[in-house]
Amino acid sequence: MKKWSIIIGFCILLTAAGCSKDMANRDVYEESGDTINVNNKREELYNEGGGQGVRKVSDNYGFVRHQKSPIQNDRGGTEHYSAIDREQVANIISQLSTDIPNVNDVATLVTDQEVLVSYSTNSKDRNHTADQVKRTAMSVVPRYYHVYVSDNTNLTRDVENLANLDSTSKNARNLVNGLVKQMKKSPQGSRMSDSEDENGATKDDVMNSTNK
Structure with missing residues (x-):
């Protein structure tokens, strides 16, 4: 019985970790339901300066x-x-x-x-x-x-x-x-x-x- 409790507990921890990673990915790639293109965001940083002092010519x-x-x-x-x-x-x-x-x-x-x-x-x-x-x-x-x-x-x-x-x-x-x-x-x-x-x-x- 104790062995099964340990196995079940381990599975719960894995599930929670997977959900946490999935939510993190959602925060990176989704904003207000719209997909964010990371490459486009990087281009915007260059085009708009982005505080970097570098602009794309x-x-x-x-x-x-x-x-x-x-x-x-x-x-x-x-x-x-x-x-x-x-x-x-x-x-x-x-x-x-x-x-x-x-x-x-x-x-x-x-x-x-x-x-x-x-x-x-x-x-x-x-x-x-x-x-x-x-x-x-x-x-x-x-x-x-x-x-x-x-x-x-x-x-x-x-x-x-x-x-x-x-x-x-x-x-x-x-x-x-x-x-x-x-x-x-x-x-x-x-x-x-x-x-x-x-x-x-x-x-x-x-x-x-x-x-x-």
Whole structure:
């Protein structure tokens, strides 16, 4: 009888240990019922800094598209980052732009020197809305960036397609320049300053881009 009690007790200890290990695995791989991809979490640490002082360098353009949330001021947990991560910058611009009245669907592409924002709107004052979207983007990126906006929704797919290009290729630069020309056919808002045009470019910037 004593022998059976020892065996039963040992089995109970093994079962408890197995349950404990299983619960630990659940804590690591599950959060609110959603599976956590450990590799993705590691990528997020590099992309967002993660307090490590190290960031992943990428030659890809950053592209994010957002639609206005039915809940006012709902930005889905937007965080602001001090370092330049093109995709995160595009994310912030797209989310902030959907907070602008009459702006509903925003697609943002961030290159190494431009921000291209395509959006849908039912605004009666297209130039004013364009100015709001442009200045929202300007408030996020470094001052040397030029921002181009368009309420021509036919250009949204063009903006998205550029995100798949290698930003170091000459063809990518030509395609970006071509799309910029198309976007400038839409209202761009008011001049940024006495020395900068509507897109934040100076005379020297325009001359340099012409000579390239």
